[in-house]
Structure formats: C-alpha cells, structure tokens
C-alpha cells in the first residue's frame with residue numbers, strides 16, 4: 285500500500301504511457317529509477333507569454349526512429365532546471381507539469397523537455413515521478429500492455445503512418461541529369477510521389493512561428509516528408525540554407541545541411557578525416573605566397589599536386605612535376621587570389637582511384653576509375669573509365685568511416701591506394717550515379733529511396 289491507499293503498480297523497464305493533455309496518446313518510456321527527473325523528447329521549443337505566464341510551444345516525435353509523426357504541443361513552463369544527462373553533460377531544460385497516464389492510472393508529473401533524438405527512447409520516466417506509486421521489475425517489459433503498429437496507426441491517424449506514398453522533393457538544379465532522372469524513376473517505382481525542386485526557384489520565410497518555403501509562383505512546400513539534396517558546388521550556400529529551413533520544418537533530409545557543408549569545405553573535411561583517424565595524403569595550405577617554399581617542403585617536394593579548393597570533376601587539380609613548376613603554379617593561383625591546397629603526389633596509384641558509394645553506413649558499390657592515357661586524374665569527366673572492383677575490407681571500413689565523419693547518409697568516398705595503404709582523397713555529398721550504376725550494375729537510386737523509407741518507417745520497438 286502507498287500513501288494513496290492503493291497497491292503500488294508494478295512496471296517493467298519500458299512501458300507505454302500517454303500525456304493526454306498535450307495530445308500524446310502513446311509514447312514508450314524507458315523506466316529509469318537511477319534518474320531523478322523525467323524527460324520528454326521535444327524539438328523546436330519556442331517560449332511565449334500567455335496571461336502573464338511563460339509557455340512553450342514544442343514538437344514531439346513520439347515514436348522511436350520516426351521523425352515523420354509530429355505532435356504539436358503547448359504547455360506552461362514551471363521552471364528551468366539544470367539537468368545532468370547520462371553522458372554527464374549539463375543542460376538547462378524547461379520543465380512542464382502534465383498528467384501522465386500509465387496503465388489504468390493517471391497523476392501529474394514534472395517533465396523536462398530536451399532533444400532526445402539520439403537516444404533510444406523518446407521519454408525517460410525518473411524516480412521522482414514514480415515515488416510512492418510504482419515498483420519497477422527490471423526484467424519486465426511493457427507489463428501494462430504493448431502497443432502494436434495497428435494501435436499506433438489508429439492513435440496517430442493511419443494515413444500518416446504509411447511508408448509508401450511518401451512525398452519526396454528532389455532539390456537539385458537540372459532534372460535532365462542522369463542521376464536526377466534515376467532518382468525520380470526509383471522513387472516512383474516504389475510508389476512515392478516525387479517532385480523536382482529547382483534550387484533557384486525555392487525561397488523562404490524566416491519566422492519564429494510560421495516558417496515557410498515557397499516555390500516560384502507562390503506554392504507552399506509544406507507537406508513534404510523528405511528531401512533528397514543533389515547540390516552542385518556553386519549552389520552549396522543557398523541550397524544549404526534551404527535545407528536548414530526544411531530541417532527546421534521537420535522534413536527529413538537524406539543528407540543534412542550540416543553534413544553537406546562539412547564535406548564541401550575541402551580543408552575542413554580533410555581536418556575532420558584526420559580527427560577521425562582516417563589517413564589522407566599529406567596536405568599543405570598557406571595564405572601567403574611568401575610561404576610557398578616551405579609549403580613545398582612540407583609535402584615532400586615535387587612532384588606534387590595543387591588543388592583549387594572550389595574545384596570539382598578534377599578540373600582544379602594540377603600535377604607539378606618539378607619544384608620550379610610547383611613554385612610557379614602555386615604563385616600563379618595565389619596571384620589570382622584562388623584558394624589552393626598543396627598535396628603529396630601518390631605516384632604509385634598510377635592514375636587510378638577508387639570510388640566507394642556509401643548509403644546508410646554500407647558500401648553499396650565500388651568502382652575503380654582509371655585515368656586516360658597521359659592523365660593522372662581518374663575523373664570520368666576527364667576521359668577516365670570505370671570498372672567494377674572488389675575493394676578490401678579495410679577500404680570498405682575506411683569509406684564507411686569517412687562518410688560517418690561527415691555525417692553523410694549518402695556519400696561517394698574517393699580513395700587512392702598508396703604505399704602507406706589506402707588514403708581518402710575526398711568525400712562527395714552528391715555522388716554521380718551514372719558511372720557507378722553502369723559499372724556495378726546496381727540500382728543505387730532505389731537504395732537511396734530505401735534509406736529514406738527506413739528512416740521514416742514506423743517501429744514499435
């Protein structure tokens with residue numbers, strides 16, 4: 285018996301509960317008597333005043349691994365508390381007081397609001413909320429009843445739970461490109477509705493309460509489930525701004541703005557690769573032509589590679605065979621105010637490199653690119669040819685690690701085989717499909733669509 289003159293309820297280590305007053309009919313909570321406070325996954329928290337009291341509006345994705353179902357909530361804020369998370373980080377969080385429904389019972393508890401997206405559970409029930417009412421059987425799970433997919437579909441309205449029939453936007457510049465045509469085909473073949481969104485025709489309204497994205501002519505782009513960004517380098521800045529807007533509207537972006545920004549900055553991405561223990565060719569970078577001499581020494585002298593930071597398709601990559609040539613090329617670029625990096629030349633690669641296509645932490649296809657005769661750059665656009673290759677386990681691991689270092693869900697990782705082992709040259713966030721689909725005979729576009737389906741699927745686990 286407890287102070288309420290009722291027997292205590294026995295619950296397991298995870299249970300379904302609900303917050304009816306904020307329209308959350310079901311959320312699976314991790315029961316953790318080791319934690320003092322309870323917390324609920326909340327994003328886009330905005331504070332406002334109502335009748336002289338501080339309130340917050342926030343969004344909850346109540347189901348694990350599902351960002352598609354969003355509940356819009358509002359509640360008065362009773363406090364802001366510093367909470368130490370399980371990882372030891374301190375965070376100041378708003379606190380709300382809401383009735384918790386669990387099993388047949390309901391009582392009011394205090395809950396802190398925080399972004400728990402990276403955690404397994406959308407809610408954590410701590411001991412303060414359980415005091416006097418609950419006994420925990422750590423071996424048990426969902427002792428008060430489980431919720432199956434059907435229950436959840438009913439609770440959160442069935443049409444929103446489908447993983448077919450997603451509305452996908454392909455954010456790119458040219459609908460006729462092979463890669464874009466293939467992505468559109470693949471999405472349609474899997475029963476989704478996909479629309480081509482030309483980056484230059486999208487514009488946005490920044491506003492705390494009603495942020496929006498419009499398409500030329502005024503059409504509101506507000507009901508998309510996912511965006512596939514395919515962004516050419518020259519459009520990175522504007523397209524990433526658009527992507528951030530989509531992200532803040534809760535639209536799932538196959539590659540995030542943050543990941544694309546990281547990988548597009550050649551120097552930053554090389555630094556990030558090194559930070560993650562990934563080998564790259566020795567690289568030098570300097571601001572002033574006065575340091576050219578030492579810069580050349582740093583990468584082991586000539587022959588060496590000079591790369592324009594904004595280059596792509598191999599266009600800004602130059603091989604300087606002698607020290608004199610290196611010196612003049614570097615100084616010529618500098619005098620044009622071009623940003624360059626200088627890199628050790630991996631001669632033993634003999635004009636070959638590897639492209640590993642990574643989707644969702646797996647290498648789905650790999651090709652070897654072989655430079656045209658008399659050329660050291662293996663780019664297909666420069667006459668290189670692609671052939672299927674079986675990459676080693678180490679190379680696969682390296683490619684996966686490199687994509688992860690950039691947080692890219694979809695990445696084309698370029699590797700080069702050196703005497704020191706495989707080195708990463710770069711990580712591309714919008715890797716082309718033509719060369720690799722043809723050589724590897726794989727439907728990579730469909731795999732990209734399936735990664736979205738997986739992300740937006742509903743799980744009751």
Ligand SMILES: Nc1ncnc2c1ncn2[C@@H]1O[C@H](COP(=O)(O)OP(=O)(O)OP(=O)(O)O)[C@@H](O)[C@H]1O
Pocket residue numbers: 565589591595596597598599600601627628629630631633635636637660661662663698700709710712
């Ligand atoms: N340090 C190096 N040593 C030897 N060869 C290199 C080196 N760096 C680049 N290359 C060759 O030049 C090609 C182009 O270089 P890189 O990939 O860095 O440039 P890019 O312009 O970004 O090309 P893209 O983004 O289209 O793949 C590589 O695919 C590789 O074949």
Ligand SMILES: [Mg+2]
Pocket residue numbers: 595596597710712
């Ligand atoms: Mg590149």
Ligand SMILES: [Mg+2]
Pocket residue numbers: 598698709710
């Ligand atoms: Mg490349």
